[in-house]
Amino acid sequence: MIKIPLFRAAGIAFVFAITGMNAPLYAQSYGTDQSLTMKRDLAGVLGEAHYIRTLCNGANDQYWRNYMRDFLKHEGISKERKSLFTTAFNRGYKFQSERLFRCDSAVASLEVTLASKGRKMAETLAAQYMQ
Numbered sequence: 854m855i856k857i858p859l860f861r862a863a864g865i866a867f868v869f870a871i872t873g874m875n876a877p878l879y880a881q882s883y884g885t886d887q888s889l890t891m892k893r894d895l896a897g898v899l900g901e902a903h904y905i906r907t908l909c910n911g912a913n914d915q916y917w918r919n920y921m922r923d924f925l926k927h928e929g930i931s932k933e934r935k936s937l938f939t940t941a942f943n944r945g946y947k948f949q950s951e952r953l954f955r956c957d958s959a960v961a962s963l964e965v966t967l968a969s970k971g972r973k974m975a976e977t978l979a980a981q982y983m984q
Contacts, residue, residue: 888978888981889934889937891974891977891978892924892928892938892978893937893938893941894941894974895924895971895974895975895978896921896924896937896938896939896941896942896945897941897942897944897945897948898945898967898970898971898974899917899918899920899921899924899942899945899971900917900921900941900942900943900944900945900946900947900948900949901945901946901948901949901967902917902945902964902967902968902971903915903916903917903918903921903942903945903946904945904946904947904949904950904953905949905953905956905960905961905963905964905967906964908949908953908955908956908960909956909960909961909964921938921942924938925938925939
């Protein structure tokens with residue numbers, strides 16, 4: 854089993870973008886279609902990363918699921934949005950579960966790539982609130 858280190862930079866960006874930046878902006882939280890699409894895609898990336906992390910570290914590793922839970926606290930402000938994001942997370946998880954069956958260095962590297970992609974998405978979303 855390969856232990857994947859915590860991705861602190863990605864985690865900090867996710868927390869910053871998901872919890873810190875948009876909490877005071879609930880009035881604007883519906884955002885544009887583009888913003889909603891990016892948030893949906895971010896949820897999918899979290900699902901993909903969650904599958905890989907549990908594949909490599911075991912079912913008790915809930916690192917990315919915990920980010921998703923925080924994401925839903927702030928972005929799942931209606932049943933429809935919560936369903937949209939949960940479905941995207943589950944699709945991401947399923948996508949990786951259908952193609953990856955064991956953890957190796959390439960799979961561990963894929964988690965790093967997904968964390969980087971998610972961090973960039975979260976930073977882009979956070980920048981929208983700074984304008």
